[in-house]
Amino acid sequence: MMIHEITSQIGKHKSRRRAGRGRGSGLGKTAGRGHKGQKARAGCNLSVTTEGGQMPLFRRIPKRGFNNANFSTRYSVINVSQLDGFEEGARVDAKILWQAGLIGRSDQRVKILGDGELNRRLTVVAHKFSRSATQKITSAGGVVEEVK
Numbered sequence: 001m002m003i004h005e006i007t008s009q010i011g012k013h014k015s016r017r018r019a020g021r022g023r024g025s026g027l028g029k030t031a032g033r034g035h036k037g038q039k040a041r042a043g044c045n046l047s048v049t050t051e052g053g054q055m056p057l058f059r060r061i062p063k064r065g066f067n068n069a070n071f072s073t074r075y076s077v078i079n080v081s082q083l084d085g086f087e088e089g090a091r092v093d094a095k096i097l098w099q100a101g102l103i104g105r106s107d108q109r110v111k112i113l114g115d116g117e118l119n120r121r122l123t124v125v126a127h128k129f130s131r132s133a134t135q136k137i138t139s140a141g142g143v144v145e146e147v148k
Contacts, residue, residue: 075128076103080136081116083124093125118142 019031033040049056082102086092098106112124114132121141127148129137134144 073109075111076108077111077113078102078126079113079115080118080133083112083122083137084116084118084120086120086122088120089122090120091123091125112137 017027017032018025019027020029022028030040038044039046049058051057076097078097083092085100086096090096094103094108094110095106097103097110098108103110109128110126111128111130112126112133113130114134114136118136118140122137123143123145124137125145125147127146129144129146137144
């Protein structure tokens with residue numbers, strides 16, 4: 001056995017800290033939480049924005065102007081290459097995409113983009129299609145249906 005064969009295994013997996021398991025562990029008694037106070041109590045889940053009594057940063061910064069994020073239309077983006085996993089002649093809509101795990105919710109708006117190749121004839125139902133996606137789906141013998 002060589003020295004480099006030994007050292008590569010030492011310290012490879014660090015054991016997790018077991019708090020509150022006696023003085024000898026180094027995390028006994030207060031289990032690393034210190035004495036008293038809010039963070040020493042059980043069930044303390046402070047949010048990241050908590051600053052004690054100080055005025056929080058997001059309230060100190062002025063809010064001005066218009067933000068289009070409140071009014072923008074958000075789409076779940078699916079590429080044509082992701083549709084190649086469905087069986088020949090299938091009707092692919094938002095519900096089917098959700099069941100396949102490609103989008104987060106079944107009621108989301110879907111946009112199909114033309115990245116990749118499609119080798120199956122599918123009926124694709126979505127809210128929007130890019131020009132290249134439409135061309136690739138139709139050239140494969142499929143049908144594009146746009147939902148309003």
